[in-house]
Amino acid sequence: MAILDRTISDDELHNLLSQRKLPRWTTLATCATAIAGSALLSFISPVSGVAGTAVFAFLLFIVLQTGLSFAVEGKRYAIDRLATTLLLSALTAALVPLVSILLTVLVRGLNAFNANFLTSTMRNVSPRRPGGGILHALIGTLEQVAIAAAIGIPLGILAAVYLVEYGNRSRLARTISFFVDVMTGIPSIVAGLFVYTGFILTLGLQRSGLAAGISLSILMIPVVVRSTEEMLRLVPRDLREASYALGVPKYRTILRVVIPSASTGIITGAMLAVARVTGETAPLLLTTFLTQSINTNPFNGPQASLPTYVWDQISSGTTASIDRAWAGALTLILLVMILNLSARLIARASRVK
Amino acid sequence: MTTLINPEAPVGAPLGKSSRPRDALFAGISRGSGIVVLIVMGAIGVFLLWKALPALSANTASFLTTSPWFPDDAQPKFGIAALAFGTLLSSVIAMVIAVPVGIGVALYTAHYAPRRFAPTLGYIVDLLAAVPSIIFGLWGLQILMPNSIGLWRWLDDHFGFIPLFSNEQNIYTRSIALAAVVLAIMILPTVSAISREVFAQVPPGHIEAALALGATRWETMRTAVFPFARPGMVSAAMLGLGRALGETIAVALILSATFKINWQVTEPGGNTFAANIALKWNEAGTIGLGALIASGLVLYVITFAVNMAARLVVERRRDFSGAN
Numbered sequence: 001m002a003i004l005d006r007t008i009s010d011d012e013l014h015n016l017l018s019q020r021k022l023p024r025w026t027t028l029a030t031c032a033t034a035i036a037g038s039a040l041l042s043f044i045s046p047v048s049g050v051a052g053t054a055v056f057a058f059l060l061f062i063v064l065q066t067g068l069s070f071a072v073e074g075k076r077y078a079i080d081r082l083a084t085t086l087l088l089s090a091l092t093a094a095l096v097p098l099v100s101i102l103l104t105v106l107v108r109g110l111n112a113f114n115a116n117f118l119t120s121t122m123r124n125v126s127p128r129r130p131g132g133g134i135l136h137a138l139i140g141t142l143e144q145v146a147i148a149a150a151i152g153i154p155l156g157i158l159a160a161v162y163l164v165e166y167g168n169r170s171r172l173a174r175t176i177s178f179f180v181d182v183m184t185g186i187p188s189i190v191a192g193l194f195v196y197t198g199f200i201l202t203l204g205l206q207r208s209g210l211a212a213g214i215s216l217s218i219l220m221i222p223v224v225v226r227s228t229e230e231m232l233r234l235v236p237r238d239l240r241e242a243s244y245a246l247g248v249p250k251y252r253t254i255l256r257v258v259i260p261s262a263s264t265g266i267i268t269g270a271m272l273a274v275a276r277v278t279g280e281t282a283p284l285l286l287t288t289f290l291t292q293s294i295n296t297n298p299f300n301g302p303q304a305s306l307p308t309y310v311w312d313q314i315s316s317g318t319t320a321s322i323d324r325a326w327a328g329a330l331t332l333i334l335l336v337m338i339l340n341l342s343a344r345l346i347a348r349a350s351r352v353k
Numbered sequence: 354m355t356t357l358i359n360p361e362a363p364v365g366a367p368l369g370k371s372s373r374p375r376d377a378l379f380a381g382i383s384r385g386s387g388i389v390v391l392i393v394m395g396a397i398g399v400f401l402l403w404k405a406l407p408a409l410s411a412n413t414a415s416f417l418t419t420s421p422w423f424p425d426d427a428q429p430k431f432g433i434a435a436l437a438f439g440t441l442l443s444s445v446i447a448m449v450i451a452v453p454v455g456i457g458v459a460l461y462t463a464h465y466a467p468r469r470f471a472p473t474l475g476y477i478v479d480l481l482a483a484v485p486s487i488i489f490g491l492w493g494l495q496i497l498m499p500n501s502i503g504l505w506r507w508l509d510d511h512f513g514f515i516p517l518f519s520n521e522q523n524i525y526t527r528s529i530a531l532a533a534v535v536l537a538i539m540i541l542p543t544v545s546a547i548s549r550e551v552f553a554q555v556p557p558g559h560i561e562a563a564l565a566l567g568a569t570r571w572e573t574m575r576t577a578v579f580p581f582a583r584p585g586m587v588s589a590a591m592l593g594l595g596r597a598l599g600e601t602i603a604v605a606l607i608l609s610a611t612f613k614i615n616w617q618v619t620e621p622g623g624n625t626f627a628a629n630i631a632l633k634w635n636e637a638g639t640i641g642l643g644a645l646i647a648s649g650l651v652l653y654v655i656t657f658a659v660n661m662a663a664r665l666v667v668e669r670r671r672d673f674s675g676a677n
Contacts, residue, residue: 051503076569083571087465090457091474094545097538098481101492108495158386166380167387176387178664179394185592185660186653187599189627190397193649197400218393225390251379279485282601285631307487307602314491314606322495329488340483344476 020072030068034061058089102333109330112323118331122292122309127316134328136294137309140209141335143298144288144305145278147213148220153270155217156224157259163225164232165254177229183222191218192283200287207289209298212305215283220273227269231262264350271343275336281307306332401650408643416647422612422629424644425637431644433626433651435612440625440652442618443529443604444597447536451597452590454537455544459589460574462545463552464560475549482542490606493535498526498607505530505619520619527609529623535603540593547592551585552578584666591663595656601627626652 038057062085070078112130120133159176167173195215199205235258243253259266289302290312297303306328313325409416411429419432462474505525513519559577568576579586605628609621630645637645 076572080569080571083574084465087457087461090454091461093454094458094478094481094541098477098484100496101484101488104492104496105488155386155389158383159390162380162383162387166383172384173387176390178668180390181664182657182660183390183394185595185599185656185663186394186397187601187627187656189599189601189630190401190649190653190656193401193630193646193653194393194397197404197646198396201404202400221390221393249373249376251373251376254379275483279483279487281485281487282627282631286634307485310487310491311602311606314494325491326495329491332485333488336483336485340480 021077022069022072026068027065030064031061034058034064061085105326105329105333108323108326110327112320112327113330117324117327121294122304123294125292127313127321128318130320130323132324134306134309134324134331136292137304137306137328138331139294139296140288140298140303140305141278141307143296144209144212144216144284144303145274147210147298148216148277149270149274151214152217152220152273153224156221156270156273157228157266159221160225160228160232161254161259163229165250165258180222180225184226186218187282188215188219188280189282189286191215192286194218195283196286206300207287207302208300209288209295209303211287212284212303213298215287216277216280219277219280219283223273223276224270227272228262228266231265231269232258234265235261264346268343268347271339271346275339275343278336278339279307279332281311284308285311306335397653398650401646401653405643405647405650408640409647411640412644420612420614422633422644425641429640429644433648435614436624436626436629436648437651438614439529439608439623440598440627440655442616443533443536443623443625444594446530446533446618447540447597448590448594450534450537451541451544451593455541455589455593456548456586458541458545459548459552460578463549464574464578465570475546478542478545480542481538482546486539486600486602487606489535489539490603493531493603493607497535498531501531501534502526509619516616517618519617521617522620524621525619527607527621528619529608529615530618532604532607532623532625533618535607536597536600539600539603540596543596544589544593547589548582548586551582551589554585555581588663588667591659591666595659595663598659599627599652599656600625601631604628605631 035057037060038053041056042053062082065085066078066082069081116131117133118138119135120131121136122132123136125132159180163173163177167176192215195211195218199211199214200207205211239257239261240253243257244250248256284305284307288305288308290308291302291304295301295303310325310328310332313321313328408424408429412424412431413428414421414430414432416432418434419430420435422431422435423429424431458478462471462478466474502525505520505528508518509520509523509525555578559581560573563573563577604625608623608625608628610624610629610632611622612624613622615622626648630649633641633645
């Protein structure tokens, strides 16, 4: 800040302290002027449509506000206002797609979403006809995610226990910790390829719900490790010391004292991990075959799932199937959001006490 | 069960190595679980390479510089040139859009938003991360594509002299640009969540010092917050890039897959490693599968490198930020 690098004379100080500021209502006034100006301009020039007018109004607002502030308050405050406006517009830019996605999934999804949709399958339903349902995919997803959770959550928690309780910042612990972070970033399709090459081609596993569950568990592990690790580190050292002082062996201290006191956090993390993999499509495309009927056996035969169901319906491309795709998307997003929200609620409930 | 008070137990045993068998067993199990992570990371590379080798040796063209993809011909001919091009181009465009917006959102939630709303705002943006990628794809295809044609046409009309924006086919759908916008929305929560974390870690003393010297809010950001958070911001951008590189389904739904290198990003076409694997998987023969696995290996190596670099950048910061 150049202004701070030199001594300030009395006159300047007086100017600085009696800084002229724009009154608060100017923001609203500028905003209104910009919108009015842009609307007027849309009649006389080919600024196209609502979007064009909105963008132009936004630009006009920035120019007007920065200019006004520059004239009255000076350069530094003009830049400050400009920055605030840009940050706020970044936030808006992030919220617009979110709102649009949630709204369209809700509105378009409700076209085909009803009790019948949830309780019937696509067996003997032609892609062109409306009707049919998602029960087979719901069953598949629940089973595959359950398998993923059964593998991923214990492994993840145990690995986190090692990092926090036994690792002691040893070389191995630091290496594992680092690669857990890297693992968070592996593309989901690579997890599918790994299960295909490692388990299906090499070990002779079939393309099945189990294979899908394994690939999802690979995506879960790093998330579970990270969240559990964070929670375990929050457990006060005194609790462990107290337990040791009573002569309780270390493993029982971990199982009976450390993990229970961190349990809500661990559960929250695990549920978020489950929510994350529930919507994964790519690995399932490589590790399962599609089917239109119920298959309750994840160890054998083709099995549907919600994401691949939506993928399949989009690929069919008929009006009825696109409706079903949106309804499937609604089911999927509801499932994910319920998992997500309940995880956060558990976290919040535990924070109160 | 051991009794609670065991006079035979060595003093201080719980802290170091233990002579109790169950302790040793449990320690072994948890250490083994940790090692599983390392094994999986290594095994991915090994298995992909192993299963890709037959296809790679059957390839009659150069794997790295060929664009066409005909692995199941009598004379297999395939390469990753077009895939690498499409993957990098779409991810870089996505980054150019998502990084400023994501950092802006993070800065706003961390230092501008009223204290009461900040956590809610953060949570709402995180909600974007919870939306499954298939839904981004469906939304991109059905909602964003028809509504963005005007924008691409406008870019073509007014900035067509820049090769990137010119569109000779006058078709503005299923393009790399559209896929990149969807990718940008998808990586936004990644970028903003990580940046928000580092912004929140800036020592309050630095911020208060800047404000006390008379800095405006923006000057405080520039002089106190950014210098501290720069490595974190770099790492956030790279992690976002990593996500964009590997994103499959949304891209596969949006692009109309071609195997050409085309800089005109608003024209239909283009392809990425991940999308190509998903699209070609069920129609591929033996060599075809091997070729897809080989391209998956390249994707794995690239994302691995990007993620590792991103983590190393943050890791380095941890060392000298211990003072705060």
